[in-house]
Amino acid sequence: MCLSVPARIERIEGDTAICSVGGATCQASLQLLEGQLPQPGDYVLIHTGFAIQKISEEEAAETLRIFEAFDELNQQLDEEERQTGQRIV
Amino acid sequence: MKYIDEYRRREHVLALADLIRRESRKPLRIMEVCGGHTMALRRFGLHSLLPDHIELISGPGCPVCVTSRQFIDQAIALSRQPEIILTTYGDLNRVPGSSSSLEQEKARGGDIRIVYSILDALTIAAQNPEKQVVFLGIGFETTSPATAAGILKAQMAGLFNFSVLSAHKIMPPAMAALIDQGVNLHGYIGPGHVSTITGSKIYDFIPQKYGLGVVISGFEPTDLMQSVYMLVRQRETHRPAVEIQYNRVVTREGNLKAQQLLEEVFELRDDWWRGLGVLPQSGMAIRTRYADFDAGKRFSVEIEPTREDKGCLCGEVLKGLKKPTDCKLFGKACTPSDPVGACMVSSEGTCAAYFKYVTIQ
Numbered sequence A: 001m002c003l004s005v006p007a008r009i010e011r012i013e014g015d016t017a018i019c020s021v022g023g024a025t026c027q028a029s030l031q032l033l034e035g036q037l038p039q040p041g042d043y044v045l046i047h048t049g050f051a052i053q054k055i056s057e058e059e060a061a062e063t064l065r066i067f068e069a070f071d072e073l074n075q076q077l078d079e080e081e082r083q084t085g086q087r088i089v
Numbered sequence B: 001m002k003y004i005d006e007y008r009r010r011e012h013v014l015a016l017a018d019l020i021r022r023e024s025r026k027p028l029r030i031m032e033v034c035g036g037h038t039m040a041l042r043r044f045g046l047h048s049l050l051p052d053h054i055e056l057i058s059g060p061g062c063p064v065c066v067t068s069r070q071f072i073d074q075a076i077a078l079s080r081q082p083e084i085i086l087t088t089y090g091d092l093n094r095v096p097g098s099s100s101s102l103e104q105e106k107a108r109g110g111d112i113r114i115v116y117s118i119l120d121a122l123t124i125a126a127q128n129p130e131k132q133v134v135f136l137g138i139g140f141e142t143t144s145p146a147t148a149a150g151i152l153k154a155q156m157a158g159l160f161n162f163s164v165l166s167a168h169k170i171m172p173p174a175m176a177a178l179i180d181q182g183v184n185l186h187g188y189i190g191p192g193h194v195s196t197i198t199g200s201k202i203y204d205f206i207p208q209k210y211g212l213g214v215v216i217s218g219f220e221p222t223d224l225m226q227s228v229y230m231l232v233r234q235r236e237t238h239r240p241a242v243e244i245q246y247n248r249v250v251t252r253e254g255n256l257k258a259q260q261l262l263e264e265v266f267e268l269r270d271d272w273w274r275g276l277g278v279l280p281q282s283g284m285a286i287r288t289r290y291a292d293f294d295a296g297k298r299f300s301v302e303i304e305p306t307r308e309d310k311g312c313l314c315g316e317v318l319k320g321l322k323k324p325t326d327c328k329l330f331g332k333a334c335t336p337s338d339p340v341g342a343c344m345v346s347s348e349g350t351c352a353a354y355f356k357y358v359t360i361q
């Protein structure tokens, strides 16, 4: 019940957003969102039929950049593993 | 969402596990308060990637699990009134009451309908003007704003045959109570979706008063591993703090509109939690000005005396003092298809998560 799903807004009709989640369509009330309403193409988090927060794409992208830094670490690890012949993680 | 795959990449999870191994020296006991986190940690097997001195404990953050049996009994009593259509999220359906469950009542002919959203319950009220539609409001700050919005909508639409039986609760008093009751912890993995509404500021008292850290986490494997890493850093540097890992959706201030709606419709009251007992100012009662929509005030029904289950350790499990596998009934008399306690009913319950991902492996 506590699960909330990220969904992409396809259309907006009044205070309801028609969203796609995976391949499925679902409706979400926009009543709980503050400030500027989201637009088609934006992502929102849906919980029990209500969009409860917009998802910041910048933050998501920033997290991904941090992950890229891990790729380097991964290469290092691979190298160490090759040299020592041991699995490190 | 296109980013999800990235948050599941195995090499990122392993790189984080390696960082944790390299930097973590001190014993670390952390609790994930949210049932969604319990489920994700078990599902992705993240425990197995952590060194032995880091212990992850499950907490009381499954709303179904902490709901009192008395509430279920009250819901059952309401469903026996011929004029009432009872509407509920599916999770409550199989929770055992003292002598029955909503599922059994439905099989006996009670008009109990499972809804996905309170908006569905409003539609049922509009379609059945000769009936009374009661909605069971359970859940933490993620779910209660929807209930508030539903009540306001019912008032605006003049749907006076609609009301809510509220068992809504708030999270911080439970997090404080665990420490006060002596559960030994070094930090919390804070609930991600509760915090989208409340903001991270509601946890500020935890480092200030108790010297424990809180990291608010997302639900993907990399989110959770990163959160554990942040708690490791806090512990190793002696700097407990409130930090947000899940900054894709959580801010310090939270969703102000949702907070306003909560404030408008609800006020705090003392409330009973399974395992924790009565916690002051931890439950959400509907304000008197919306008494017309308060099923607890509108219908006086006779409720059977509450009988708690003997042998179920849910209370201890919810406090992180016992593991589901410590319970004699686990996997035998108590399974997800025939649950004895609430922790086995909800998909986010600790016993259900263990049953699904631990015993089978």
Ligand code: SF4
Residues within 6 Å of the ligand: B311, B312, B313, B314, B317, B324, B327, B328, B329, B330, B331, B334, B335, B339, B340, B341, B342, B343, B344, B345, B351
């Ligand atoms: S296994 Fe069943 S009976 Fe035992 S604590 Fe969990 S829910 Fe209760």
